[in-house]
Amino acid sequence: MEKKVLVVEDSETNRVLLHDLLEKVCYCSVSVAVNGKQGLEIAQADLPDLILMDLGLPVLDGMEATKILKADAKTRSIPIIALTGFVSNEDEERMMDAGFDGFLPKPFDVRKLLDKVCLYLTARENLQF
Numbered sequence: 208m209e210k211k212v213l214v215v216e217d218s219e220t221n222r223v224l225l226h227d228l229l230e231k232v233c234y235c236s237v238s239v240a241v242n243g244k245q246g247l248e249i250a251q252a253d254l255p256d257l258i259l260m261d262l263g264l265p266v267l268d269g270m271e272a273t274k275i276l277k278a279d280a281k282t283r284s285i286p287i288i289a290l291t292g293f294v295s296n297e298d299e300e301r302m303m304d305a306g307f308d309g310f311l312p313k314p315f316d317v318r319k320l321l322d323k324v325c326l327y328l329t330a331r332e333n334l335q336f
Protein backbone atom coordinates (compact mmCIF):
# COMPACT_ATOMS: atom_id res chain seq x y z
CA MET A 208 0.00 0.00 0.00
CA GLU A 209 1.14 3.54 -0.68
CA LYS A 210 2.86 5.15 2.30
CA LYS A 211 1.52 8.37 3.74
CA VAL A 212 3.81 11.19 4.73
CA LEU A 213 2.67 14.38 6.43
CA VAL A 214 4.77 17.54 5.97
CA VAL A 215 4.13 20.27 8.54
CA GLU A 216 5.92 23.40 7.34
CA ASP A 217 4.92 27.08 7.23
CA SER A 218 7.39 28.02 4.48
CA GLU A 219 5.62 27.58 1.17
CA THR A 220 8.90 27.01 -0.69
CA ASN A 221 9.90 24.13 1.58
CA ARG A 222 6.39 22.73 1.62
CA VAL A 223 6.17 22.56 -2.17
CA LEU A 224 9.73 21.22 -2.47
CA LEU A 225 9.13 18.43 0.04
CA HIS A 226 5.72 17.56 -1.35
CA ASP A 227 6.93 17.24 -4.95
CA LEU A 228 10.19 15.51 -4.08
CA LEU A 229 8.65 12.87 -1.84
CA GLU A 230 5.77 12.11 -4.20
CA LYS A 231 8.04 11.78 -7.22
CA VAL A 232 11.02 10.02 -5.67
CA CYS A 233 9.56 8.02 -2.78
CA TYR A 234 6.21 7.25 -4.43
CA CYS A 235 4.37 8.10 -1.26
CA SER A 236 1.23 10.12 -0.79
CA VAL A 237 2.08 13.46 0.83
CA SER A 238 -0.29 15.69 2.75
CA VAL A 239 0.74 19.12 3.99
CA ALA A 240 -0.12 21.35 6.94
CA VAL A 241 0.82 25.01 7.37
CA ASN A 242 0.88 25.18 11.17
CA GLY A 243 1.20 22.90 14.19
CA LYS A 244 -2.51 22.80 14.97
CA GLN A 245 -3.44 21.75 11.44
CA GLY A 246 -0.60 19.22 11.51
CA LEU A 247 -1.96 17.74 14.71
CA GLU A 248 -5.47 17.46 13.27
CA ILE A 249 -4.30 15.79 10.05
CA ALA A 250 -2.01 13.41 11.95
CA GLN A 251 -4.83 12.34 14.28
CA ALA A 252 -7.29 11.85 11.41
CA ASP A 253 -4.97 10.25 8.81
CA LEU A 254 -2.40 8.40 10.95
CA PRO A 255 0.46 8.90 8.45
CA ASP A 256 3.48 6.55 8.29
CA LEU A 257 5.90 9.42 8.84
CA ILE A 258 5.76 13.09 9.81
CA LEU A 259 8.28 15.76 8.82
CA MET A 260 7.80 18.58 11.30
CA ASP A 261 9.21 22.09 11.10
CA LEU A 262 10.03 23.46 14.57
CA GLY A 263 9.16 27.14 14.03
CA LEU A 264 5.45 27.09 13.21
CA PRO A 265 2.58 29.50 13.83
CA VAL A 266 -0.38 28.73 16.16
CA LEU A 267 1.31 25.69 17.74
CA ASP A 268 5.05 25.08 17.31
CA GLY A 269 6.58 21.81 16.17
CA MET A 270 7.96 20.94 19.58
CA GLU A 271 4.53 21.25 21.26
CA ALA A 272 2.69 19.45 18.46
CA THR A 273 5.17 16.56 18.71
CA LYS A 274 4.79 16.33 22.49
CA ILE A 275 1.02 16.02 22.06
CA LEU A 276 1.33 13.34 19.35
CA LYS A 277 3.85 11.35 21.39
CA ALA A 278 1.64 11.50 24.49
CA ASP A 279 -1.32 9.99 22.63
CA ALA A 280 -1.41 6.17 22.32
CA LYS A 281 -3.10 6.49 18.91
CA THR A 282 -0.27 8.53 17.33
CA ARG A 283 2.72 7.67 19.55
CA SER A 284 4.29 5.15 17.15
CA ILE A 285 4.39 7.49 14.13
CA PRO A 286 8.02 8.51 13.55
CA ILE A 287 8.46 12.29 13.59
CA ILE A 288 11.50 13.96 12.05
CA ALA A 289 12.23 17.58 12.96
CA LEU A 290 13.12 20.02 10.20
CA THR A 291 15.41 22.61 11.67
CA GLY A 292 18.32 24.98 11.15
CA PHE A 293 21.54 24.76 13.15
CA VAL A 294 21.32 22.13 15.88
CA SER A 295 23.38 22.43 19.07
CA ASN A 296 23.74 19.54 21.51
CA GLU A 297 21.23 21.30 23.73
CA ASP A 298 18.72 21.57 20.87
CA GLU A 299 19.18 17.91 20.11
CA GLU A 300 18.44 17.01 23.72
CA ARG A 301 15.30 19.14 23.69
CA MET A 302 14.12 17.46 20.50
CA MET A 303 14.71 13.99 21.93
CA ASP A 304 12.85 14.99 25.11
CA ALA A 305 9.90 16.16 23.02
CA GLY A 306 9.83 12.71 21.39
CA PHE A 307 11.30 13.39 17.94
CA ASP A 308 12.75 10.30 16.26
CA GLY A 309 15.37 12.24 14.33
CA PHE A 310 16.07 15.56 12.65
CA LEU A 311 17.04 16.95 9.27
CA PRO A 312 19.04 20.18 9.13
CA LYS A 313 18.00 23.07 6.89
CA PRO A 314 18.92 23.98 4.22
CA PHE A 315 18.06 20.49 3.05
CA ASP A 316 20.63 18.15 1.59
CA VAL A 317 18.18 16.50 -0.80
CA ARG A 318 20.10 13.24 -0.97
CA LYS A 319 20.30 12.87 2.82
CA LEU A 320 16.68 13.86 3.19
CA LEU A 321 15.50 11.20 0.75
CA ASP A 322 17.76 8.58 2.33
CA LYS A 323 16.33 9.30 5.75
CA VAL A 324 12.72 9.35 4.61
CA CYS A 325 13.12 6.07 2.73
CA LEU A 326 14.87 4.53 5.73
CA TYR A 327 12.00 5.40 8.07
CA LEU A 328 9.34 4.24 5.64
CA THR A 329 11.09 0.91 5.01
CA ALA A 330 11.93 0.31 8.66
CA ARG A 331 8.28 0.76 9.48
CA GLU A 332 7.26 -1.69 6.79
CA ASN A 333 9.68 -4.30 8.14
CA LEU A 334 8.23 -3.94 11.61
CA GLN A 335 4.89 -5.17 10.34
CA PHE A 336 6.22 -8.63 9.46
Ligand SMILES: [Mg+2]
Binds near residue numbers: 217263
Ligand atom coordinates in the same frame (compact mmCIF):
# COMPACT_ATOMS: atom_id res chain seq x y z
MG1 LIG B 1 9.00 27.60 10.02
